[in-house]
Amino acid sequence: AQSVAQPEDQVNVAEGNPLTVKCTYSVSGNPYLFWYVQYPNRGLQFLLKYITGDNLVKGSYGFEAEFNKSQTSFHLKKPSALVSDSALYFCAVRVFASSSASKIIFGSGTRLSIRP
Amino acid sequence: NAGVTQTPKFQVLKTGQSMTLQCAQDMNHNSMYWYRQDPGMGLRLIYYSASEGTTDKGEVPNGYNVSRLNKREFSLRLESAAPSQTSVYFCASSRTHEGSYEQYFGPGTRLTVT
Numbered sequence: 001a002q003s004v005a006q007p008e009d010q011v012n013v014a015e016g017n018p019l020t021v022k023c024t025y026s027v028s029g030n031p032y033l034f035w036y037v038q039y040p041n042r043g044l045q046f047l048l049k050y051i052t053g054d055n056l057v058k059g060s061y062g063f064e065a066e067f068n069k070s071q072t073s074f075h076l077k078k079p080s081a082l083v084s085d086s087a088l089y090f091c092a093v094r095v096f097a098s099s100s101a102s103k104i105i106f107g108s109g110t111r112l113s114i115r116p
Numbered sequence: 117n118a119g120v121t122q123t124p125k126f127q128v129l130k131t132g133q134s135m136t137l138q139c140a141q142d143m144n145h146n147s148m149y150w151y152r153q154d155p156g157m158g159l160r161l162i163y164y165s166a167s168e169g170t171t172d173k174g175e176v177p178n179g180y181n182v183s184r185l186n187k188r189e190f191s192l193r194l195e196s197a198a199p200s201q202t203s204v205y206f207c208a209s210s211r212t213h214e215g216s217y218e219q220y221f222g223p224g225t226r227l228t229v230t
Contacts, residue, residue: 009156032215032216041224043206043208043221043223044208044221046219046220049216049218051216094216102213102214103164108156108157
């Protein structure tokens with residue numbers, strides 16, 4: 001079955017340290033992959049996406065993500081975490097509902113907590 | 117440029133009451149979506165409209181109806197609210213539905229059904 005998984009409910013990192021939020025996927029065809037961030041009492045905001053091309057994608061707020069086809073992963077990374085990065089992060093992937101219809105499905109979310 | 121707007125922000129209903137959640141976008145997007153967000157379950161798609169004049173069921177459509185009023189507006193109706201529909205509802209839009217374009221989300225409606 002086509003799916004997207006975020007194996008960690010919560011990630012805790014000290015400010016200034018690098019952070020990684022994990023995402024793995026299972027889709028048929030070429031994957032279209034997205035990361036979104038949700039701050040408290042707000043809607044989701046788009047961070048970055050991978051459609052094709054360079055496996056390292058750069059996005060908003062200094063975040064980047066690495067597409068790894070062999071490991072079917074699309075982990076979100078940042079070299080140096082800020083307290084303001086604390087939020088809920090969602091990975092999303094395009095899946096095919098039929099031969100001509102596609103939809104986006106979201107992972108269950110990972111809560112990132114950055115301690116000062 | 118307001119992006120995606122939703123009304124109301126909060127609503128409390130009694131079981132059996134009806135209501136309509138309104139959504140509008142000013143980005144000239146073709147596709148619009150309604151999601152619900154529940155703790156530990158991420159976002160689940162209720163209905164979507166790939167383009168003006170079309171609507172399709174998502175993952176959890178039971179108990180809901182939608183109307184794509186025009187290109188800008190996409191409403192979600194609960195005909196007879198149930199406690200299981202207590203959730204946060206998000207509207208979103210994207211340029212097209214084919215999947216390569218990101219979605220833009222509204223601020224959400226927090227609905228409680230007692």
